[in-house]
Amino acid sequence: MLTQVLSVFTDYTFQLVALGTGIIGLLSGVIGTYATLRKESLLGDALSHAALPGIAIAFVIIQRKELLFLILGAAVSGIIATGLIQLMTRKTVVKLDSALSLVLSSFFGLGLVVLTAIQNNPNAQQAGLDSFIFGQASAMLSRDVQLIAGVALILLLLVGLFWKEFKCYTFDPMFSRSLGFSSKIIEFLLSMMIVLTIIIGLESVGVILISALLIGPSIAARQWTHRLSGVMILAGVFGFLSGIIGTLISSLGEHIPTGPTIVVVVSLFVFISLLFAPKQGYIAKHILKQKKQKRFMARLTELEGGKQ
Structure with a gap:
């Protein structure tokens, strides 16, 4: 078994895919922290499904599976x-959850219709296009990893440059506006960062599962610390490890899809954190509750003994 694991680590394809999925996991953990803290977890799910028609229409225009153009199409979509969701929630009586559900279902339905039409056309370039639905990390190429790394670097630099503005707007938008920060610019930047994070993860995880990778690491990280910097670092680490471990498990087995395996590993990190985190975990809270009850009963016994 150890020999098999070592042979996998020396395999170039594994190294390439693991690097790509690791970077995606790291970026998803960092950017997903903002979505989680702003209570917009469903936004990632809606935007990931909304990207599908952009991918399909971009393919119709260029007639070949070129990742950069497909990503541009997904970004536009x-x-x-995002604009439709904000328009409906601000200018109409439609609530955020209803707007998210409507956009998710309508855009995903449009994407499936266009993809079905593409699959019915005799075009050899269409092969593997449906992998964006469930993900196919094994098809990742060197230029894809370079593109992912470039986008990740830009987004992480934006997080560093606008750290104070993003932090203030995330926790208290009203106070942020009172300090002179433009809420429209900050919200646009955060939305764009979430969109780009989702898009670069579509090829490896797929539109259906990418929201779990976006939200899971930050939920796990929040169980261990309450500081934003700590949550973001831990979320990035959990996401990075999930990408590598999921890719490793997929490589060791036969016919094990990489994307779903990564999501399963993320879920394990979440459940372990919910159970075993030293302060917020269920076991820690249960032990603390038991100690409080024992102290209360001991104090009650002392008081009863004093009365006698």
Whole structure:
């Protein structure tokens, strides 16, 4: 078994895919922290599904599976979906959850219709296009990893440059506006960062599961610390490890899809954190509760003894 694991680590394809999925996991953990803290977890799910018609329409235009153009199409589709969600929630009586559900279902339905039409056309370039639904990390190429790393670097630099603005707007938008920060610019940047994070993860995880990778690491990290910097670092670490471990498990087995395996590993991190985190975990809270009850009963016994 050890020999098999070592042979996998020396395999170039594994190294390439693990690096790509690790970077995606790290970025998803960092950017997903903002979505989780702003209570917009469903936004990632809606935007990931909304990206599908952009991918399909971009393929119709260029007639070949070129990742950069497909990502541009997905980005445009995601931006349109974000604008529609904000328009409906601000200008109409439609609530956020209803707007998210409507955009998710309508855009995903449109994407499936266009993809079905593409699959019915005799075009050899269409092969593997449906992998964006469930993900196919094994098809990742060197230029794909370079593109993912470039986008991740830009987004992480934005997090560093606008750390104070993002932090203030995330926790108290009203106070942020009183300090002179433009809420429209900050919200646009955060939405764009979430959209781009989702898009670069579509090829490896797919539109259906990418929201779990976006939200899971930050939920796990929040069980261990309450500081934003700590949560973000831990979320990035959990996401990075999930990408590598999921890719390793997929490589060791036969016919094990990489994307779903990564999501399963993320879920394990979440459940372990919910149970075993030293302060917020269920076991720690249960032990603390038992100690409080024992102290209370001991104090009660002392008081009863004093009365006698």
